[in-house]
Amino acid sequence: MIEVLSCLTKEEWMCFIESYVKYCSKRRQQLVLLRAAMVFQLLLYSSFSLFRGLYFILSQARYPWSFAYLSMVMQIYTDKIFITLIFLVFFLYYLYRIYVLFSPSYIKKKMDKFFNQEDFQECQVQLTDEFVSAYSDSIDLRLNWKWIIKVFNTNELIVLFWTDSQCIVISKLMISEEILERINTKIDTCFLGSVINL
Numbered sequence: 372m373i374e375v376l377s378c379l380t381k382e383e384w385m386c387f388i389e390s391y392v393k394y395c396s397k398r399r400q401q402l403v404l405l406r407a408a409m410v411f412q413l414l415l416y417s418s419f420s421l422f423r424g425l426y427f428i429l430s431q432a433r434y435p436w437s438f439a440y441l442s443m444v445m446q447i448y449t450d451k452i453f454i455t456l457i458f459l460v461f462f463l464y465y466l467y468r469i470y471v472l473f474s475p476s477y478i479k480k481k482m483d484k485f486f487n488q489e490d491f492q493e494c495q496v497q498l499t500d501e502f503v504s505a506y507s508d509s510i511d512l513r514l515n516w517k518w519i520i521k522v523f524n525t526n527e528l529i530v531l532f533w534t535d536s537q538c539i540v541i542s543k544l545m546i547s548e549e550i551l552e553r554i555n556t557k558i559d560t561c562f563l564g565s566v567i568n569l
Contacts, residue, residue, distance in 0.1 A: 373498045373553050377505075377542045379491045383527045384540070385479060390525060390569040392478050400473050407465035414458035421451045496541050498557045503531060505539045512539070516561045525569045529554065531562075 428444055445452070471477055494507040504513040514533050521532040529541040543551060558566060 373550065373557055375496050375541060375546055375550060375554070377494045377496050377540060378545055379494070379528070379540050379542045380544075381491055383542060383544070384491065385482060387523070387525055387528050387530060387540075387569070388482050389479055391523065391530075394523075394567070394569055396473055400469065403465055403468050403473075407462060407469065410458055410461045410465060414455065414462050417451065417455040417458050421448060421455050424448060424451065494540075496539060498554060498561075500557075500561060503539055514539075517563065519562055519564075521564065522558055522562050522566045523569055524555075524566050529558070531558075 425444065425448065428447070492507050492509065494505050494510065497504045502513055502515050503519065506512065518533045519531050520534070523530040523532075527543055529543065530538050531541075532538040541554065546554070
């Protein structure tokens with residue numbers, strides 16, 4: 372049995388969240404990028420078609436900038452203008468998702484509001500061949516290894532998830548190299564999946 376005291380800090384957790392969200396959103400970001408590229412192609416085609424038609428009609432008119440003529444042109448090309456604007460809105464939305472919603476600074480700022488240093492407390496973590504347990508003043512948890520679905524390893528933390536949003540965290544801050552080696556060996560032998568290094 373291995374027993375360690377985990378003293379997680381807010382800074383360690385925020386660094387992990389940033390890396391974890393980057394890892395989890397990589398595939399979604401690629402899909403959004405693909406959609407943005409498709410919408411951009413449609414936007415270019417629609418814009419080219421619209422401007423070519425407008426140029427042809429306006430170049431044929433004797434008084435192209437008269438109000439009556441412009442209103443007639445607008446009635447003829449209403450659907451093409453509307454479709455072009457829709458493609459433009461979708462393209463801008465996808466750019467917003469890529470460069471704002473997936474940006475590490477946005478994620479960090481958003482997550483920073485949810486956590487205070489008081490939310491983090493010392494926790495005793497035990498690892499045996501059969502189970503992983505964590506207990507402190509506010510938690511008493513014991514899980515069989517088969518319930519652990521993901522394990523992430525960073526420079527500061529080892530994080531064992533039993534659901535997508537619930538985990539046991541081992542801070543490496545106060546752990547010796549020898550015990551850390553034993554923990555890694557225990558995870559390699561008992562965890563059914565593979566450890567993800569962030």
